[in-house]
Amino acid sequence: MSLKAYKKKRKFAKTPEPSATIKKSSGKKLIFVVHEHHASHLHWDLRLEMDGVLKSWAVPKIPPITKNIKRLAIQVEDHPLAYANFHGIIPEGNYGAGKMIIWDKGKYNLLDKNPKKIIAELHGKKLKGKYALIKTSYGNKKGWLFFKI
Numbered sequence: 325m326s327l328k329a330y331k332k333k334r335k336f337a338k339t340p341e342p343s344a345t346i347k348k349s350s351g352k353k354l355i356f357v358v359h360e361h362h363a364s365h366l367h368w369d370l371r372l373e374m375d376g377v378l379k380s381w382a383v384p385k386i387p388p389i390t391k392n393i394k395r396l397a398i399q400v401e402d403h404p405l406a407y408a409n410f411h412g413i414i415p416e417g418n419y420g421a422g423k424m425i426i427w428d429k430g431k432y433n434l435l436d437k438n439p440k441k442i443i444a445e446l447h448g449k450k451l452k453g454k455y456a457l458i459k460t461s462y463g464n465k466k467g468w469l470f471f472k473i
C-alpha cells in the first residue's frame with residue numbers, strides 16, 4: 325500500500341485535505357465512505373478501507389441503492405484513512421478543486437476479495453446490503469463495475 329500517488333497530486337499547504345499517513349486498521353470493523361465531489365465533472369468517490377488506506381473509485385453516476393443498476397467505477401489513487409472524515413472545499417487551482425460532501429458513510433464487512441472482485445456488505449445510511457466491484461476485462465485497466473447484489 326502506498327500513498328505516493330495521493331501525495332504527488334497535492335500541495336498540503338494549499339488544500340485542506342488530510343496528509344498522506346498510512347494507519348494500522350483499528351480492528352475488524354472496516355469503514356467506507358462515498359464522497360459527492362463537485363469537481364469539474366460531478367462524480368461520486370467510493371472509498372473502502374483496506375490494508376490501512378482507503379481504496380478509491382470515481383463513479384461518474386450516482387451510486388445505486390437498488391439492484392439491477394450497474395455503475396462504472398474508475399479506480400483512482402489510494403487515499404489516507406483520515407479522508408473518511410474529510411469534507412469541505414478544495415480550492416481552485418488544486419487537484420480535484422471543488423466541493424467535497426460526505427454522501428454516505430458507515431462500516432462494512434469484506435465478504436470476498438481477489439484481484440478482480442470485491443464483495444462487501446455495506447452498512448451505510450444510503451448504501452445498505454451486499455455490493456460487488458468487478459474488474460472489467462476490456463478497455464481501461466482501472467475500470468470496474470459497481471452494483472448491488
Ligand code: MN
Nearest residue numbers: 361369382420
Ligand atoms: Mn473525486
